[in-house]
Amino acid sequence: MVHWTAEEKAVINSVWQKVDVEQDGHEALTRLFIVYPWTQRYFSTFGDLSSPAAIAGNPKVHAHGKKILGAIDNAIHNLDDVKGTLHDLSEEHANELHVDPENFRRLGEVLIVVLGAKLGKAFSPQVQHVWEKFIAVLVDALSHSYH
Ligand code: HEM
Numbered sequence: 001m002v003h004w005t006a007e008e009k010a011v012i013n014s015v016w017q018k019v020d021v022e023q024d025g026h027e028a029l030t031r032l033f034i035v036y037p038w039t040q041r042y043f044s045t046f047g048d049l050s051s052p053a054a055i056a057g058n059p060k061v062h063a064h065g066k067k068i069l070g071a072i073d074n075a076i077h078n079l080d081d082v083k084g085t086l087h088d089l090s091e092e093h094a095n096e097l098h099v100d101p102e103n104f105r106r107l108g109e110v111l112i113v114v115l116g117a118k119l120g121k122a123f124s125p126q127v128q129h130v131w132e133k134f135i136a137v138l139v140d141a142l143s144h145s146y147h
Pocket residue numbers: 039040042043045067068069071072089092093097099103104105107108142
């Protein structure tokens with residue numbers, strides 16, 4: 001079981017309060033598709049992803065980014081049981097969507113970049129350190145059904 005100190009929880013929550021699930025989710029998923037283009041292959045139903053402008057302007061990317069950050073929001077509200085909270089999503093990604101779990105790390109990485117760009121100096125090394133732990137817990141929970 002993951003242990004969180006009161007300080008770690010406070011850091012995660014104070015950053016998350018500044019996040020706009022819709023806008024920042026859109027930015028994170030746009031970044032995922034541009035930085036790691038092979039991740040697009042799972043989203044053949046999304047239509048035009050042929051250029052950075054097409055990706056950024058695609059309404060399905062917008063809607064799906066919000067869904068992803070909505071799930072992360074749920075995990076943050078349940079820090080003491082991230083694994084249980086994301087259990088069904090892990091099953092779905094493993095058994096129905098067949099997403100290579102390495103891609104969860106990539107999503108975590110672009111989220112860190114989005115947070116860093118948004119918070120600037122407030123996203124200090126200490127804050128990043130706590131967020132890297134959260135991302136590791138998130139990736140582990142989503143990867144659970146692959147084990
Ligand atoms: C790491 C954080 C991630 C979270 C929290 C997350 C969350 C979600 C959520 C909430 C859904 C909607 C599930 C539903 O409505 O039943 C979803 C669907 C999906 N996810 Fe993820 N996801 C993540 C990463 C990824 C990655 C990295 C990929 C692939 C590269 C991926 C591929 C998909 C696909 C293909 C769908 C179905 C999309 C559709 O057809 O509407 N996910 N995900």
